[in-house]
Amino acid sequence: MFLRFAAVAMALAFTTVTPAEAAPRLVPAADREVVFTVDGTTTYGTLHVPEHRPGQRLPAALLLPGSGPTDRDGNQPPALTPxxxxxxxxxxxxxxxxxLRFDKYGTGRTGLGAYEDRPEELDHPAFVRQAQAAYGVLRDQPETNRHALTIVGHSEGxxxxxxxGGTVHPRPTGLALLQPQAIRLLDLxxxxxxxxxxxxxxxxxFTPEEQRVINTAIDAAVTAMRERRPVDTTELPAPIAQLFEAFQGTSHQFVMTSDAIHPPDTVAALRPGTRVLVTCGTNDxxxxCATTDALTTALRHAHVGTPGRVTLHGVDHLLHDDAHPDTLAPAVLNALHRFTKC
Structure with a gap:
C-alpha cells in the first residue's frame, strides 16, 4: 500500500503545473513618451499600453482633443484641468x-512648431495632417493590432x-464621437x-429689444465672415466684438477652413459597418443634443454600426455629472465600455 501511494505521489510531482507555467508573467501597464514629426513640427504624445501578455497585439485608439489650446490630457492649463x-x-x-494622445499645435511640448513665426498660416487641415500622422504612429507600435484601430474624438476632435475615418489606412474599425462638433463652426x-x-x-x-439687436448683429457678423467682408462689431457687446475681431486676426485661416466643413458630409467616406458612438449630454x-441630429441621420444612411447616438443624462461638455465633477460620469464610462465591446 505504501509503495502504491509513493508511486502516485511521484506521478503527481512530475505532472503538477507550476504557478509560473499556469500563469505566464504579464507585461505591466505603462505610459511612454512618443515623438513624431509632421510638416516640420516635432509632436509629443503619450502612448498608454495596458497590462498584456508578452507579444500580445492590443486594440488601440487615437485620442483627439477639443477646441482651443487643449493639450494631450484634455487640459488648458492653468485655468482648466479636467x-x-x-x-x-x-x-x-x-x-x-x-x-495614443498628443499635444496638438499650440499646446504642451509641441507648441506652434513650424508655425511659430507664422501663426496666421495655421489652418484646420494642418491639425488634420497632424492627427493622420499620429494615427500612423499608433498603427506601427509593436503592441498594436492593426486590424483593431479606432479613433476617439472629443468636441472639435x-x-x-x-x-x-474616411481617409486613413487601414480604415478604423470604429469612431467614438464624444460631445461632437456636428455642425459648421460658425453655426455652432x-x-x-x-x-x-x-x-x-x-x-x-439686456432688454428683449437689445437681445434682438444683438442676435441680428451676430447673424450679420457670421454672414460677413463667410463672404470675406469686414465684420461690423458696433452693435455687439464688447466680449462678442472681441471674439469676432480675433476670428478676423491670427486665427482667421483656422476659423474659415474649419467652418467650411459640414460634419455630416464627411460621413459618406466611412466604411459601411464601421461602429460609431455619438454622445450628447443633457447638461452640455x-x-x-439637437446639433447632432443631422450627423446621426447621415450615419444611419451610411449604414455604419452600433452603438449609435447615446444621450448622457446629466452630463456636461467635459463628460462630468454633478456627482462626479472630477472624473468621467458613469454614463460616459458605460458608453465607452459598450463601444469597445461592440
Whole structure:
C-alpha cells in the first residue's frame, strides 16, 4: 500500500503545473513618451499600453482633443484641468485598449512648431495632417493590432475623427464621437452666443429689444465672415466684438477652413459597418443634443454600426455629472465600455 501511494505521489510531482507555467508573467501597464514629426513640427504624445501578455497585439485608439489650446490630457492649463483625455485613456485601458494622445499645435511640448513665426498660416487641415500622422504612429507600435484601430474624438476632435475615418489606412474599425462638433463652426458659435445672450436677458442684463439687436448683429457678423467682408462689431457687446475681431486676426485661416466643413458630409467616406458612438449630454450647453441630429441621420444612411447616438443624462461638455465633477460620469464610462465591446 505504501509503495502504491509513493508511486502516485511521484506521478503527481512530475505532472503538477507550476504557478509560473499556469500563469505566464504579464507585461505591466505603462505610459511612454512618443515623438513624431509632421510638416516640420516635432509632436509629443503619450502612448498608454495596458497590462498584456508578452507579444500580445492590443486594440488601440487615437485620442483627439477639443477646441482651443487643449493639450494631450484634455487640459488648458492653468485655468482648466479636467484631464478629459487622460481619463478616457484610463477608461479604455481598463478594457485592454492601448491609446495614443498628443499635444496638438499650440499646446504642451509641441507648441506652434513650424508655425511659430507664422501663426496666421495655421489652418484646420494642418491639425488634420497632424492627427493622420499620429494615427500612423499608433498603427506601427509593436503592441498594436492593426486590424483593431479606432479613433476617439472629443468636441472639435470628434469632427477631426470623422475626417480621418474616411481617409486613413487601414480604415478604423470604429469612431467614438464624444460631445461632437456636428455642425459648421460658425453655426455652432452663433448658437452658443445666442444662448448666452438669452440667459443674460433672463437675468435682466439686456432688454428683449437689445437681445434682438444683438442676435441680428451676430447673424450679420457670421454672414460677413463667410463672404470675406469686414465684420461690423458696433452693435455687439464688447466680449462678442472681441471674439469676432480675433476670428478676423491670427486665427482667421483656422476659423474659415474649419467652418467650411459640414460634419455630416464627411460621413459618406466611412466604411459601411464601421461602429460609431455619438454622445450628447443633457447638461452640455456647448453641444446641445439637437446639433447632432443631422450627423446621426447621415450615419444611419451610411449604414455604419452600433452603438449609435447615446444621450448622457446629466452630463456636461467635459463628460462630468454633478456627482462626479472630477472624473468621467458613469454614463460616459458605460458608453465607452459598450463601444469597445461592440
Amino acid at each position: 484631464n478629459t483625455l487622460a481619463l478616457v485613456a484610463e477608461a479604455l485601458g481598463e478594457d485592454q485598449v492601448a491609446t 470628434a469632427m477631426t475623427a470623422l475626417q480621418l 458659435v452663433t448658437l452658443q452666443l445666442k444662448d448666452q445672450i438669452a440667459e443674460a436677458t433672463r437675468q435682466g442684463q 450647453p456647448q453641444v446641445p
